[in-house]
Amino acid sequence: MxxxxxxxxxxxxxxxxxxxxxxxxxxxxxxxxxxxxxxxxxxxxxxxxxxxxxxxxxxxxxxxxxxxxxxxxxxxxxxxxxxxxxxxxxxxxxxxxxxxxxxxxxxxxxxxxxxxxxxxxxxxxxxxxxxxxxxxxxxxxxxxxxxxxxxxxxxxxxxxxxxxxxxxxxxxxxxxxxxxxxxxxxxxxxxxxxxxxxxxxxxxxxxxxxxADWPRTVHLRRPQPQQAASALHTLPDDSLSRLHVAVCTPGLAVDHPLREAAAVLSEIVGGENGRLYWALLDTGLADSADLSHAEYQETGVFEGGFSCDPERAAQVLGVYRGVLNSLQQDGVSEAEVRRAARKLAVSTLLRSETPQGQLFGLGMEYLALGRVVTVEEAVQRVADVTVQDVAALLALRPFDVQVTVALGQTTALQTLSV
Structure with missing residues (x-):
């Protein structure tokens, strides 16, 4: 580009x-x-x-x-x-x-x-x-x-x-x-x-x-390792007519070389026309379904979830998990990567067209990385993501560990395994 x-x-x-x-x-x-x-x-x-x-x-x-x-x-x-x-x-x-x-x-x-x-x-x-x-x-x-x-x-x-x-x-x-x-x-x-x-x-x-007279104190953040184990937690609430499910899996730190690949993968899975849309929303199984990537200093997470009729809870959770697991088994296509990377690149450009939009890109990237990241670099990095980059990310097996929480009428999930 x-x-x-x-x-x-x-x-x-x-x-x-x-x-x-x-x-x-x-x-x-x-x-x-x-x-x-x-x-x-x-x-x-x-x-x-x-x-x-x-x-x-x-x-x-x-x-x-x-x-x-x-x-x-x-x-x-x-x-x-x-x-x-x-x-x-x-x-x-x-x-x-x-x-x-x-x-x-x-x-x-x-x-x-x-x-x-x-x-x-x-x-x-x-x-x-x-x-x-x-x-x-x-x-x-x-x-x-x-x-x-x-x-x-x-x-x-x-x-x-x-x-x-x-x-x-x-x-x-x-x-x-x-x-x-x-x-x-x-x-x-x-x-x-x-x-x-x-x-x-x-x-x-x-x-x-x-x-000139502002405080000069220095605060040192201490990064901490974190390792989660798969789990399924249910929070029964019969007053809710919809079941709300949230899922979290390990992701990448903000300075990881595959950071942009994680953003592209999230778009492929959880974007407006992503795999979750076609598997759950287009089929009428759920009324919402998404996945995004959040990055922090020493680690990151993929976060997402769905809402659906409680009676379909087990089926929808099975489909959601199946979408994630199939990525690690079968990978993604070149066409999917190109579409997602182009969409994210254009979104970055659109945000930067006004001073206020550019403000957040510059400021948040500087806080995260400790260096200046220009609009051109940010756009180019995501535009350059390849199918091999996404494959390298999937080779890390991010979806092997899935922590799931369900809120609502959870009876249909009580017997499911993690």
Whole structure:
């Protein structure tokens, strides 16, 4: 795939230790910025699960000079579309606006990284988060995947709940949250990413001034090995009319040379026209079925599942498992690999066509790999996946271990083996 060249991103390290990753585009009509922090749910103590997500909420309550209402009004006035998210390994704060408002956007966004952590704000947000936990607890899809993560990961920190539990969130004190912030938000863990129409010298100078007094603490993540064993767990709930099943199998770490092959394989199996679609949805056996690949620092997983009529549970699970097992026995075709690789390459290009779309690709790849990955490289790597690459991945036998959790009317599964 031949791609036109775009301006090369540049990486800078400021005197404060803050890293700044810039991808200027003088033809862009917008500018997007984000603080990408290399910390997430896996970096918490087990008894403090939910602290990272709690801090994400509290960042929008302002700093010592700017209150939460004023901060959010500033972001709204910029048209900033400001938002944030917390995952297992990252926390991201992002916004977009017009190029002429870039200095104001950076100033407002940077207030998020200087949280006041006021006790009153903490109590208010505690109630908000407990309501969020309760909301997801009412959703069968969330319940079954929470149970799957617990069953697959066990005591591994990647099994931590991003939201936390009612017990852990209720117990988080202002002192605990401040300790978590100071320990895990040092400038060495933070990267400012900006894309679009940028004044590079002005942005760097402003970022240097803003971050001059930020914490310099260093948080070291300790990768841990993990080895799962096949299991089938049933969670009976006769109030549900559909059976919800989630499946997890071993995958690849983010820096594995077959990483892109895992993405292509997931598309072949769980994409809109993947094998699971034709085996389960087109036949009317299930109303949903999917598979995706999630990658982490030292490991990864294939995650997926389906929902169906409880009476068909055993049949549908057998078909789902059969699709996975047939891949290891019979492999995939050249045509399947070409279609999936092309679709993923085009999707990557489409996301990068706006500064905000490019922001996430640059930022998340830098956090994951510790180096700058251009759009051209990301597209080319997936476009270059071959049928031999997918065969090499399947030779690792990722689907030999399958951890399965079923939620709902599970009687039809009670006698099945793992």
């Amino acid at each position: 031949t791609l036109p060249e775009s301006p090369a991103p540049s990486l800078h390290t400021l005197p404060s230790g803050l890293k700044v990753l810039l991808a200027p585009d003088p033809l862009a009509q917008t500018v997007a910025m984000g603080y990408f922090v290399q910390t997430g749910a896996r970096d918490e103590l087990k008894g403090e699960m939910g602290a990272s997500h709690f801090l994400e909420h509290l960042m929008f309550k302002g700093n010592g000079q700017v209150g939460g209402a004023e901060l959010n009004a500033r972001l709204d006035a910029l048209g900033g579309h400001a938002n944030a998210f917390t995952s297992d390994e990252a926390t991201v704060y992002h916004a977009a606006s017009l190029p002429e408002r870039a200095p104001e956007l950076l100033a407002a966004l940077s207030v998020l990284l200087e949280p006041a952590l006021r006790p009153d704000d903490i109590e208010t947000e505690r109630g908000v988060i407990l309501e969020e936990i309760a909301m997801y607890a009412d959703q069968p899809e969330s319940r079954v995947f929470d149970a799957l993560r617990s069953a697959y990961w066990g005591e591994h920190p990647l099994g931590h709940s991003v939201l936390g539990t009612v017990q852990t969130v209720s117990a988080l004190t202002p002192e605990t949250l401040r300790r978590n912030f100071l320990a895990r938000y040092g400038t060495s863990a933070v990267t400012l990413v900006a894309t679009g129409q940028l004044d590079v010298p002005e942005l760097l100078a402003q970022a240097a001034r803003i971050s």
